[in-house]
Amino acid sequence: MPSNNASNGSPHTTKPAPTPSPLRASKFFQSNMRILVTGGAGFIGSHLVDKLMENEKNEVIVVDNYFTGSKDNLRKWIGHPRFELIRHDVTETLLVEVDQIYHLACPASPVFYKHNPVKTIKTNVMGTLNMLGLAKRVGARILLTSTSEVYGDPLVHPQPESYWGNVNPIGVRSCYDEGKRVAETLMFDYHRQHGIEIRIARIFNTYGPRMNIDDGRVVSNFIAQALRDEPLTVQAPGTQTRSFCYVSDMVDGLMRLMEGKHTGPINIGNPGEFTMLELAETVKEIVNPKVEIKMVENTPDDPRQRKPIISQANESLGWEPKVKLRDGLPHMVEDFRQRLGLPKN
Ligand SMILES: NC(=O)c1ccc[n+]([C@@H]2O[C@H](COP(=O)([O-])OP(=O)(O)OC[C@H]3O[C@@H](n4cnc5c(N)ncnc54)[C@H](O)[C@@H]3O)[C@@H](O)[C@H]2O)c1
Numbered sequence: 001m002p003s004n005n006a007s008n009g010s011p012h013t014t015k016p017a018p019t020p021s022p023l024r025a026s027k028f029f030q031s032n033m034r035i036l037v038t039g040g041a042g043f044i045g046s047h048l049v050d051k052l053m054e055n056e057k058n059e060v061i062v063v064d065n066y067f068t069g070s071k072d073n074l075r076k077w078i079g080h081p082r083f084e085l086i087r088h089d090v091t092e093t094l095l096v097e098v099d100q101i102y103h104l105a106c107p108a109s110p111v112f113y114k115h116n117p118v119k120t121i122k123t124n125v126m127g128t129l130n131m132l133g134l135a136k137r138v139g140a141r142i143l144l145t146s147t148s149e150v151y152g153d154p155l156v157h158p159q160p161e162s163y164w165g166n167v168n169p170i171g172v173r174s175c176y177d178e179g180k181r182v183a184e185t186l187m188f189d190y191h192r193q194h195g196i197e198i199r200i201a202r203i204f205n206t207y208g209p210r211m212n213i214d215d216g217r218v219v220s221n222f223i224a225q226a227l228r229d230e231p232l233t234v235q236a237p238g239t240q241t242r243s244f245c246y247v248s249d250m251v252d253g254l255m256r257l258m259e260g261k262h263t264g265p266i267n268i269g270n271p272g273e274f275t276m277l278e279l280a281e282t283v284k285e286i287v288n289p290k291v292e293i294k295m296v297e298n299t300p301d302d303p304r305q306r307k308p309i310i311s312q313a314n315e316s317l318g319w320e321p322k323v324k325l326r327d328g329l330p331h332m333v334e335d336f337r338q339r340l341g342l343p344k345n
Pocket residue numbers: 038039040041042043044045063064065066067068069070088089090091103104105106107108109123127145146147148202203204205206207
């Protein structure tokens with residue numbers, strides 16, 4: 001039965017979940033759990049695939065259109081008998097038989113999601129509808145990677161899941177933040193109306209190896225700039241804050257959420273909060289103490305502060321992040337050095 005613990009609404013759940021595939025309840029569990037990861041060629045998705053593939057009882061199917069992801073992130077699994085990779089755009093329907101769906105497909109860097117905003121909103125709305133339709137047909141449990149951006153430029157700080165947010169519905173970020181808000185709505189409506197088993201993670205800024213070098217997000221920008229001896233571009237005023245979660249902690253949180261009993265939405269993020277100037281100083285100190293820090297113009301509607309309250313994740317999933325920013329950054333620096341063809345430090 002779907003659980004009844006949504007934090008952001010009245011008690012709900014009307015219908016029982018559609019009958020899942022017999023694999024899910026297999027008494028012997030000889031057979032594999034078949035897991036679909038949309039956006040699995042991307043940054044978080046590929047780390048999630050690595051972890052799912054560690055379990056020999058899992059079969060993993062990735063669908064991705066390679067807009068911001070790459071086959072290279074999955075190269076160690078291509079050809080593996082428990083792994084399949086499909087070039088597919090989630091705005092089109094998909095027919096596969098699966099037991100669980102991790103629905104990540106969506107560009108996440110503001111530079112990329114603003115590049116073709118109509119496509120971004122289609123991905124969030126039609127992509128999520130298609131994946132919910134699939135979940136309904138085959139009785140799969142589905143997890144959506146929503147975002148801290150649903151809180152907009154938050155007037156409540158730090159942010160609990162019960163906060164409804166402060167979002168500009170017509171701004172340049174709306175294709176993403178309003179898109180994810182509609183995706184959350186669709187998840188809950190399918191849950192209430194059709195009994196689908198849903199899970200919603202609200203992910204806060206995540207960093208780690210395999211981010212695109214020219215992804216445009218702040219941690220990857222600063223590291224690439226420091227390694228290339230280019231000034232670190234702090235967008236004004238530099239006092240805006242973010243809370244950065246290392247990717248292995250994120251994957252652990254997502255898997256616990258999928259396996260647990262709680263629909264969410266649940267914040268998954270690291271509450272360690274930094275201003276962008278502090279982040280630039282930290283990267284400078286770790287990577288290249290001689291590099292310059294340069295103030296540049298900001299983009300519209302940039303949230304001024306962001307920090308998750310994670311007590312729900314802690315209580316319902318037994319989850320908390322383990323990797324501090326200063327411990328996570330060096331792994332990413334090493335990965336960037338390798339990919340940029342620079343000598344090891
Ligand atoms: N990384 C973060 O800090 C963060 C924070 C909040 C939420 N999220 C969410 O987590 C998910 C993964 O983010 P990420 O950081 O790994 O980003 P990413 O850009 O590296 O990965 C997204 C993947 O989705 C694929 N994709 C995009 N549109 C698609 C479409 N229409 N059809 C099929 N595939 C498509 C891309 O090619 C890419 O492989 C996204 O849903 C994002 O919104 C990420």
